[in-house]
Amino acid sequence: xxxxxxxxxxxxxxxxxxxxxxxxEQGYAETTVEQIAEAAEVxxxxxxRYFPTKEETVLYDPLDPVLLESFARQPAELTxxxxxxxxxxxxxxxxxxxxxxxxxxxxxxxxxxPELRSALFDKFVDGMAMLAEAVAARVGxxxxxxxxKVWAGxxxxxxxxxxxxxxxxxxxxxxxxxxxxxxxxxxLDNGLAL
Amino acid sequence: xxxxxxxxxxxxxxxxxxxxxxxxEQGYAETTVEQIAEAAEVxxxxxxRYFPTKEETVLYDPLDPVLLESFARQPAELTxxxxxxxxxxxxxxxxxxxxxxxxxxxxxxxxxxPELRSALFDKFVDGMAMLAEAVAARVGxxxxxxxxKVWAGxxxxxxxxxxxxxxxxxxxxxxxxxxxxxxxxxxLDNGLAL
DNA sequence: TATCTTTTGATAGTAACTACCACTTTTTCC
DNA sequence: GGAAAAAGTGGTAGTTACTATCAAAAGATA
Numbered sequence: 001x002x003x004x005x006x007x008x009x010x011x012x013x014x015x016x017x018x019x020x021x022x023x024x025e026q027g028y029a030e031t032t033v034e035q036i037a038e039a040a041e042v043x044x045x046x047x048x049r050y051f052p053t054k055e056e057t058v059l060y061d062p063l064d065p066v067l068l069e070s071f072a073r074q075p076a077e078l079t080x081x082x083x084x085x086x087x088x089x090x091x092x093x094x095x096x097x098x099x100x101x102x103x104x105x106x107x108x109x110x111x112x113x114p115e116l117r118s119a120l121f122d123k124f125v126d127g128m129a130m131l132a133e134a135v136a137a138r139v140g141x142x143x144x145x146x147x148x149k150v151w152a153g154x155x156x157x158x159x160x161x162x163x164x165x166x167x168x169x170x171x172x173x174x175x176x177x178x179x180x181x182x183x184x185x186x187x188l189d190n191g192l193a194l
Numbered sequence: 195x196x197x198x199x200x201x202x203x204x205x206x207x208x209x210x211x212x213x214x215x216x217x218x219e220q221g222y223a224e225t226t227v228e229q230i231a232e233a234a235e236v237x238x239x240x241x242x243r244y245f246p247t248k249e250e251t252v253l254y255d256p257l258d259p260v261l262l263e264s265f266a267r268q269p270a271e272l273t274x275x276x277x278x279x280x281x282x283x284x285x286x287x288x289x290x291x292x293x294x295x296x297x298x299x300x301x302x303x304x305x306x307x308p309e310l311r312s313a314l315f316d317k318f319v320d321g322m323a324m325l326a327e328a329v330a331a332r333v334g335x336x337x338x339x340x341x342x343k344v345w346a347g348x349x350x351x352x353x354x355x356x357x358x359x360x361x362x363x364x365x366x367x368x369x370x371x372x373x374x375x376x377x378x379x380x381x382l383d384n385g386l387a388l
Numbered sequence: 389t390a391t392c393t394t395t396t397g398a399t400a401g402t403a404a405c406t407a408c409c410a411c412t413t414t415t416t417c418c
Numbered sequence: 419g420g421a422a423a424a425a426g427t428g429g430t431a432g433t434t435a436c437t438a439t440c441a442a443a444a445g446a447t448a
Contacts, residue, residue, distance in 0.1 A: 117315060121311060121312040146381065147381055160318070164319055
């Protein structure tokens with residue numbers, strides 16, 4: 001890996017880290033891009049070269065691809081939903097204490113700042129498409145298949161429900177999205193009796 | 195109703211109408227608030243007094259409350275999902291040709307403009323909460339009940355899937371969100387077999 | 389008519405984001 | 419190793435959504 005690429009990774013990391021720090025300290029809306037750029041020791045121009053919007057500094061989730069890969073590796077006997085649950089469990093258990101803290105903090109930020117929450121939409125749509133593709137490969141169907149799409153939609157919807165549930169609790173430091181997500185998936189897998 | 199109130203309704207309507215017209219003609223991002231204000235013959239200050247953001251001129255959906263009310267009136271024998279399907283069918287059949295056109299146009303706008311799509315998130319979250327409340331009343335459970343929330347999440351997720359499916363088709367003038375939604379709900383009601 | 393309240397428009401400002409250009413740093417090729 | 423090409427950086431000058439403030443106009447009330 002050339003020097004140029006290493007430098008890029010470093011600046012990207014620095015910007016994101018300083019952004020998160022400032023958001024936590026002062027709040028999202030109260031932090032300007034100017035401040036972030038200054039703290040990361042780059043110009044505003046550079047900031048916008050690395051992140052198309054201020055939102056993206058928080059919204060980028062490095063865990064997504066890891067989760068998908070783990071999902072693909074789960075044994076074939078499991079139902080698709082059981083495979084999701086196993087994958088999330090595996091990935092989160094691999095996280096170090098510090099990474100776990102950082103991830104929870106990020107999720108808290110996303111949930112608490114209304115501007116960020118609304119920007120989440122596109123992430124959900126993208127996630128749904130990726131999920132549809134992954135499960136299609138798993139059960140040997142077309143990703144464009146109607147049932148596959150509906151299934152992915154339902155799973156993403158359940159994730160949304162878990163998020164908002166966490167949101168409502170979230171006065172204190174709990175905010176256990178993964179746990180709530182797992183419970184919700186279990187319910188969905190059991191047939192959604194009402 | 196006093197003159198003051200009538201005037202307010204009129205300005206509100208004028209702003210929204212001119213906004214939609216301009217968005218369709220020139221695109222959402224290409225239309226400035228200044229243009230809308232000018233077309234509606236008000237100042238920018240007044241614009242922002244009526245609509246907190248530019249987005250809100252498109253995002254307000256007058257059909258939501260009507261749908262909920264219809265849902266509550268559906269016969270008790272129907273499963274909750276069957277009740278949703280019956281309600282949407284009823285409400286859309288009540289629309290005049292012109293209203294239907296206008297509603298489709300609005301939905302097309304929301305789907306096509308990325309800025310608007312991301313602003314949809316809060317609408318979905320709100321919709322999910324309202325749906326949870328409605329279905330809780332219907333089956334005699336607590337709206338905070340875990341199963342109820344998961345169910346509402348799944349339904350909203352399925353709606354999301356129907357929307358994106360429509361989005362992908364949507365090169366031509368089709369864009370039949372209600373139809374796709376109905377089909378997706380049918381699948382969900384049959385147990386999401388994969 | 390006189391006064392009190394609401395609505396309006398004008399002005400000035402902030403902050404996110406874009407376009408452009410000159411300058412420096414890294415890579416590539418001889 | 420050095421020159422040319424490519425990529426990355428910072429600065430400046432915009433545009434636009436949105437906020438704050440205030441004086442003038444219009445409507446309600448008596």
